[in-house]
Amino acid sequence: MINILYIGRHQEILETVVRLINANEDWFGAGAETDETAMNIFSTIHFHLVLLGCGIEEASEQKLRKFFQETNPECKIVQHYGGGSGLLKNEILSALENNLS
Template sequence: MNQTQILVIGRHPEILATVIRLVNNNPAWNATGCITDEEAMSTFDKQTFAMVLLGGGIEEPSEDKLCAYFTSRNPDIKIVQHYGGGSGLLSAEIYEALE
């Protein structure tokens, strides 16, 4: 079974680790986490992702830069903003974006 690859970007290492763990609890998904914009852009260029999940703490200029970068390389990429709210909300956001 091919897993859906999800790039998760967050500024807080502990929260990022939790989000990655929650995403990876679904056997159909595989999350890769990044802290910095540069790391996220480099990782995006090395792997094929179906979705980018933007966590809290990313300032608007970085968010704008990242979204522009990702969509310039893959116009069909799904970008979801996740600000917390537990694993149920996270799963629902991912399912909705992947439909």
């Protein structure tokens, strides 16, 4: 099972992305709208991938990246640009491929 954390500031988009992730039987998706929630979830689950959604301020992104890399250096962190389920799947597969090679 591949664990994926999506962080986004827009609740509707967050729910949609997590639903799309969980539609794949090989993936488990969790979502967070705040930095604190994201760090708490990340501390309790071993994630393979973090997707950073739009709307995350630069300072928050830097803080999150530092925390994730210190907590789990093997976890891949990528920017999610949106664009529908096909693009999301390709982003995830590409990030996982790059992480494995």
